[in-house]
Amino acid sequence: MIVRALRAFGRFWWEFLVGDTPELLGAALAIVVLAVLLRHQRDVAYVVLPLTAIVVLVASTIRGTKRSAGSEQTVEEDA
Amino acid sequence: MNTTSTTVLILAVFGASLVEMVEALTIVVAAGVTRGWRSALEGALAAVVVLTVLVAAVGVPLIHYIPIDALRVVVGTLLLVLGLSWLRKSILRSSGHKPQHDENAIFAATTAELTQGASGSRRDGVGFAVAFKGVFLEGTEVVLIVVSLGASQHRLGIAAAAAGGAVLIVGVVGALVATQLSRVPENTIKTVVGVMLTSFGLFWVGEGAGVHWPGSDLAILALVGLFLLVTRGMVWTLRTWRPPVTPRALVEVDG
Numbered sequence: 001m002i003v004r005a006l007r008a009f010g011r012f013w014w015e016f017l018v019g020d021t022p023e024l025l026g027a028a029l030a031i032v033v034l035a036v037l038l039r040h041q042r043d044v045a046y047v048v049l050p051l052t053a054i055v056v057l058v059a060s061t062i063r064g065t066k067r068s069a070g071s072e073q074t075v076e077e078d079a
Numbered sequence: 080m081n082t083t084s085t086t087v088l089i090l091a092v093f094g095a096s097l098v099e100m101v102e103a104l105t106i107v108v109a110a111g112v113t114r115g116w117r118s119a120l121e122g123a124l125a126a127v128v129v130l131t132v133l134v135a136a137v138g139v140p141l142i143h144y145i146p147i148d149a150l151r152v153v154v155g156t157l158l159l160v161l162g163l164s165w166l167r168k169s170i171l172r173s174s175g176h177k178p179q180h181d182e183n184a185i186f187a188a189t190t191a192e193l194t195q196g197a198s199g200s201r202r203d204g205v206g207f208a209v210a211f212k213g214v215f216l217e218g219t220e221v222v223l224i225v226v227s228l229g230a231s232q233h234r235l236g237i238a239a240a241a242a243g244g245a246v247l248i249v250g251v252v253g254a255l256v257a258t259q260l261s262r263v264p265e266n267t268i269k270t271v272v273g274v275m276l277t278s279f280g281l282f283w284v285g286e287g288a289g290v291h292w293p294g295s296d297l298a299i300l301a302l303v304g305l306f307l308l309v310t311r312g313m314v315w316t317l318r319t320w321r322p323p324v325t326p327r328a329l330v331e332v333d334g
Binding site: 017019024027028032035038039040045046050056058060061 | 177
C-alpha cells in the first residue's frame with residue numbers, strides 16, 4: 001500500500017515536471033541559473049529572463065503543432 | 080507585499096481552482112447519476128478533506144522553516160513549469176492544433192463506463208472511489224498552486240480562501256445547472272491563469288535569486304501584459320500561418 005502510494009506520488013511529480021514537455025522543465029531550470037548569474041546585472045536580467053521564457057514557449061508550442069500534425073497523419077494513414 | 084500581487088494571487092488561485100473543479104465536478108456528477116449521489120458526494124467530500132489537510136501539512140511548515148529566498152526560487156520554478164505548460168496547451172487548443180476539452184463528452188464517457196455493473200444500493204464503493212479520485216487528482220494541482228503562491232508571499236490563508244471560494248461556487252452552480260458545465264469558457268480561463276502563473280514564476284525566481292524587478296510588485300502586471308500579448312500573438316500566428324492539418328478536432332476526453 002505504502003509502495004503503491006509512493007509510486008503514484010513519484011509518477012505524479014514525473015508527469016507534472018517532465019511529462020511530454022521536458023523542455024519546459026529545462027527552461028525553468030535555465031532561467032534559475034540565468035537569474036543567479038545576472039543578479040548583479042539587473043538591466044540585462046529584466047530582458048533576458050522573460051525572453052528566455054518566451055523563446056522556449058514558442059519553440060515548445062511549435063513542436064506541439066508538429067506532433068499534432070504527425071498524429072493526424074498517422075490516423076489518416078491507418079485509415 | 081502590496082495589493083497588486085495579492086490581487087493577482089487571488090485571481091490566479093481562483094481561476095486555477097475554477098478550471099480544475101469544473102473538471103472534477105463533471106466526474107462527481109457522472110458518478111452520482113450512475114452509482115448514487117450519497118457515495119459520490121461522500122467520495123468528493125473525503126477528497127476535499129484530504130486536500131485541505133495537505134495544504135495545512137505542507138504549506139504551514141514551508142512558511143515557518145524554509146528561508147524565503149530559497150522558497151521563492153523553488154516555488155517560482157514550479158510555477159514556471161506549470162504556467163508554461165498551461166499556456167502551451169491553451170495556445171494549441173485556441174489555434175486548433177489540440178482538441179478542446181469537452182465536459183459533455185467526458186460526462187457521457189464516464190457515465191457509460193460507470194453504468195455497467197451499477198449496484199443500485201445506497202452505498203457504492205465504485206461511486207465513492209471514482210468521485211474521490213476525480214476530486215483528488217484535479218485538486219492536487221490546486222493544492223500545489225495554493226501552497227506555492229500562498230507560501231511564497233506568506234498569504235496561505237488568502238490563497239486557501241480563494242480556492243475554497245471557487246470550490247463553493249462550482250459546487251453550487253454545478254448543483255443548479257449540472258448539464259451546463261460545457262458552457263464554462265475553460266480554455267480562456269486556463270489561458271489567463273497560465274499567464275498569471277508564468278508571470279508569478281518568473282517574478283519569484285528573479286526575486287529569490289537577487290534580481291529585484293523595477294517597480295517591485297508592479298512588475299508582475301508588466302509580465303502579465305507581456306505574456307498575454309505573446310499568447311494572443313502566437314494564437315493568431317498559428318491560425319494564420321500554420322493552420323492545423325484538419326479543422327479543429329472534436330473533443331478531448333482525457334486531458
